[in-house]
Amino acid sequence: MSVDDGTVPALLARSAAVCPEGTALRLGTDALTYGALDELADRAAALLHARGVAPGDRVALMLPNSTQFAVLYYGVLRAGAIVVPLNPLLRAGEVRHCLADAGAALLVAWHRDGEEAAEGARLAGTRYLAVEPASFAELLAGHARVAGAGSRAPGDTAVVLYTSGTTGSPKGAELTHRNIRRNVEEGVRVLGLGPSDVVFGGLPLFHSFGQVMGLNCAVSVGACLTLMARFDPEGALALVARDRVTVFLGVPTMYGLLLRHPDRALHDVSSLRVCLCGGSPLPVAVLTGFESAFGCAVLEGYGLSESSPLACVNRIDRPRFPGTIGVPVDGVEMRVVDRDGKEVPDGEVGELVIRGHNVMKGYWRRPEATAEAVRGGWLHTGDLGTRDASGDFRVVDRLKDVVIRGGFNVYPREVEEVLHLHPCVAEAAVLGVPHPVHGQEVAAAVVLRPGSRVSPAELRAHVRERLAPYKYPRRIWLTDALPKGPTGKVLKRAIVPPEGG
Numbered sequence: 001m002s003v004d005d006g007t008v009p010a011l012l013a014r015s016a017a018v019c020p021e022g023t024a025l026r027l028g029t030d031a032l033t034y035g036a037l038d039e040l041a042d043r044a045a046a047l048l049h050a051r052g053v054a055p056g057d058r059v060a061l062m063l064p065n066s067t068q069f070a071v072l073y074y075g076v077l078r079a080g081a082i083v084v085p086l087n088p089l090l091r092a093g094e095v096r097h098c099l100a101d102a103g104a105a106l107l108v109a110w111h112r113d114g115e116e117a118a119e120g121a122r123l124a125g126t127r128y129l130a131v132e133p134a135s136f137a138e139l140l141a142g143h144a145r146v147a148g149a150g151s152r153a154p155g156d157t158a159v160v161l162y163t164s165g166t167t168g169s170p171k172g173a174e175l176t177h178r179n180i181r182r183n184v185e186e187g188v189r190v191l192g193l194g195p196s197d198v199v200f201g202g203l204p205l206f207h208s209f210g211q212v213m214g215l216n217c218a219v220s221v222g223a224c225l226t227l228m229a230r231f232d233p234e235g236a237l238a239l240v241a242r243d244r245v246t247v248f249l250g251v252p253t254m255y256g257l258l259l260r261h262p263d264r265a266l267h268d269v270s271s272l273r274v275c276l277c278g279g280s281p282l283p284v285a286v287l288t289g290f291e292s293a294f295g296c297a298v299l300e301g302y303g304l305s306e307s308s309p310l311a312c313v314n315r316i317d318r319p320r321f322p323g324t325i326g327v328p329v330d331g332v333e334m335r336v337v338d339r340d341g342k343e344v345p346d347g348e349v350g351e352l353v354i355r356g357h358n359v360m361k362g363y364w365r366r367p368e369a370t371a372e373a374v375r376g377g378w379l380h381t382g383d384l385g386t387r388d389a390s391g392d393f394r395v396v397d398r399l400k401d402v403v404i405r406g407g408f409n410v411y412p413r414e415v416e417e418v419l420h421l422h423p424c425v426a427e428a429a430v431l432g433v434p435h436p437v438h439g440q441e442v443a444a445a446v447v448l449r450p451g452s453r454v455s456p457a458e459l460r461a462h463v464r465e466r467l468a469p470y471k472y473p474r475r476i477w478l479t480d481a482l483p484k485g486p487t488g489k490v491l492k493r494a495i496v497p498p499e500g501g
Helices: 009-018 034-050 067-078 092-102 115-124 133-141 177-191 208-221 233-243 252-260 284-294 367-373 412-420 456-464
Strands: 023-027 030-033 058-062 082-085 106-110 127-131 157-163 171-176 198-201 224-227 247-250 274-277 297-303 310-313 332-337 350-356 378-387 393-398 403-405 408-410 425-435 439-448 475-478
Touching (some): 009 034, 009 208, 023 034, 023 067, 030 034, 034 067, 034 133, 058 067, 058 092, 067 082, 067 133, 082 092, 092 115, 092 157, 106 115, 115 127, 157 177, 171 177, 177 208, 177 297, 177 310, 198 208, 198 233, 208 247, 224 233, 233 252, 247 252, 252 274, 252 284, 252 425, 274 284, 284 297, 284 412, 310 332, 332 378, 367 378, 393 412, 403 425, 403 439, 412 425, 412 456, 439 456
Parallel strands (some): 023 224, 082 157, 106 127, 247 274, 274 297, 439 475
Antiparallel strands (some): 023 030, 157 171, 297 310, 332 350, 378 393, 425 439
16 A cells, blocks of 8 residues: 555555654553554454455444554555444344444454344354454464555445434445545644644544544544543543643533533643534533633534535634534535425525535445435435525524424424523423324423422423423423433434323
8 A cells, every 4th residue: 555545544654654653542541653553454454354354345343442443443444345333332133234234244343241242243144353452462463564455446435334313224324435535634624633633532433423533533644542432521521631632522412511510620621722513513502601611612513424424614713603513614515405405595494415525425235225315416414404694504403303383393402502591401302292282292301400400390481481482392301311322412212201291
């Protein structure tokens, strides 16, 4: 492989050539230099070839945030194969579906609590390799370094990301080397990343946000990615202070937890210069509160696995309007369209559609699903939004999440923003529940801040004072926690209203 052939693993080769002694990854007290990561990725490619993996094969990685994930990620790509990242928390049936759908040649999984992975591989008839740090290091040491083990082109598929979806079985979004490389370029430009930066690695590496904006962006410029195996606010604050983190990547839940942490002021977070938030809309109250408390800009962005993922984002060097997702990245177009695909005037709500270098190659072996999602080159996101006169976009809600009460559209995010203004509210999720007269009724599940007390009736009154009568939630119930996905995104489909709540 040449120093830069336009593929994803060439990012590592380039940084290893420039700064071999620079720290690429850090996990606790352990660190891995760029030279070591580059060598281990070559050895991993040789190991995979010895295990029968051929160029174009799919190799599933079911690992937590670890140096081993990065070694195998680049090793799979250097072997000319395709990475299929899977959530380590998946159950055997879910693992079986992804492996069978991808036609995976091998599943590489973490040694601890690996029963579900092993059983899923058995059910799918997929070969299985368990990774335990000490024995894995010995295994790699037994394979000679072979550079450029499998040649791939920029237009070839690099990663297949299985999207959770709200209905049906997960589909695999195919991202090419070019998709990821161009998205990395835009991420680096937006964040102003350089080799002196330390990037917070608390987002799951199996997810597109953590993998592209975290791992690949950091590697592309020779920065350090400091990993956190499982996010918790106390540990994150300590990590930021210990490693002098300059760039924080997170989802709204993380920002809320950090902002509300009682010992926040005890940690020195002055090294932070910029934060990027994605995954779901960030409540304006959390954004403004975080910027004030932590003294750094929070850039809210937007994207999905099918868009590699970054599509639209606020910038440090232009006016930012809280509640917006900024403007499309260079080389990407966004529109707001009606049900017929016709662009709507500024200020009107419609579906967000995306066109550009970031749009996926398609869904793995699902031409009909691909044709439904990508029409005339435009990726239909299923998200509702608006564009204002300055060109800034705003996400209103998921198309599927809109509550239709008595013929009126109620956008849950608008109601959630008002709930977040109440000083007792930590988190809120608004959804529609069946109603015999109105078709749907507006309902809300609310998590209170520790030590706070407020009644559902008081919260109803709080919203009713601020929104039109048809918008306030008639049903509100208090809960200890909201169900969340692997990145901390609230899973509204998993919320079950209590009887009579």
